[in-house]
Amino acid sequence: MALHTIAAHVRQLSRPLSVLRAATTMSTNHVLLLGGSGKVARLLTPMLLHQSWDVTSIIYNPDQIADLKQLGVNQNGKLNVLVRSLEDIKNETDAKRLIDEIKPSYVVWSAGAGGKGAPERTEAIDRDAAIHCIRASIASPYITKFVMISFNGCRYEKPPWIDETHWQEYLKVTRNHYQRYYEAKLPADEVLYVEGKKRKDFAGICLRPGRLSMEPVGKVSLGKFPRVEGYTSRASLAYTAALLLDSHNKNCWLDILDGDEDPEAAVKRCIEEEVDCAEGEYFY
Template sequence: MSRIIVFGGHGRIALLLAPLLVERGDEVTGVIRNPDHAGDVEAGGASALVADIETMDVEALAEIIRGHDAVVWSAGAGGGDPQRTYAVDRDAAERSMDAAELAGVRRYVMVSWIGSTADHGVPEGDSFFAYADAKWAADEHLRGTGLEGTILAPGTLTLDDPTGRILIDPEGRGEVSRADVAAVIAASLVEPCTIGRTLRFGNGGEQTALPIAEALAC
């Protein structure tokens, strides 16, 4: 059994992830900002922890991370306000990594996006620029830590049923169901081969996609 703390515990992916982890015997803490969301988190078998990660410093984050075996960052501002996007998707994410190091929790899985590269190509005047810039900065911060980090970079998210199969795509294309992203997170937490890697993926086609465990293997 592992103890997993999931930031962004009420997100669509996190709500699909928690039952997968609980079913295999893990203990899950879902971090949420709105206490009204606690029931949804707990319905999936996780424990809800109300905390405002946007304002917490490294020491405060370390206190809630300490005692866990792994951190999953699936939190986000949801777009719209660039200032808040940077505050959550970049600054809070980076603080959580520093907090994980401070707390002695080395395993860290970042849910990024398939286009998170230095040359992501989003124009500065585009409303999506803040998100693209913030995610790239957070990914780079993780690469610079001493954590056992994995960056998962899914393609455009869909509400399709899970396929159980993905295509690793270094070129950064494709769509993928949220349910399959949740399954990839769960699998990556127990697959040492994912440590230190950035995995860009989509669902691919029937002829190209592999079972998730096979796709993540070395």
């Protein structure tokens, strides 16, 4: 089934099925999905499975196993659900042990405390465990892509393409309310970018949405655009992540909001133009 045909089906379904090329009889990719019980991960999982990719979904609550396994019913790929606590990943060795157990070809980080609970928990998961998993993934030659789900205001400096007044208003109204989350996420985003560039056959892709909504897959603004504030459909985010896993092989940050461009066209454009929203940061 052609990409645009699959996309039409995805837009009509409450649970998206696939956003990639036609399913094959054999699985060629294995995705380690960290934070598999989250809303974005639940949308992404069946998309990948329908494509005959295998998915190992990491969750921390054993009560969610049966529910998560329903995402793998009547799919082309295999779904494995493992119960692990990311808080237990205290160093790169712990992360490497988990990765070597699964041996994925790609990793998706869709986990996090999100600033909820004790500050130590956000730091332990969103910063420390994420960094350990990134470093361990880069050190594993069989892993060639790592997609980090972050947010578009997670940066040290104002993007050069954003108006100063708009940026200051965004900081005041939105980002300052998530200061703890921002301070934990940003070091992980930086490590993925800086360390990912050191391996020529590795793509560290940081996908950076705005405020998340439960709208169906729709058109997007992907890359550099003159606003930060805005909504991003979780389904569009998952859809775009799947497209990037399937096609993008460059280290980059990509901001994503609801917009006016088909996701397939947006991803193709960003690949061809080598768009990188890390521009303006000191390590760019």
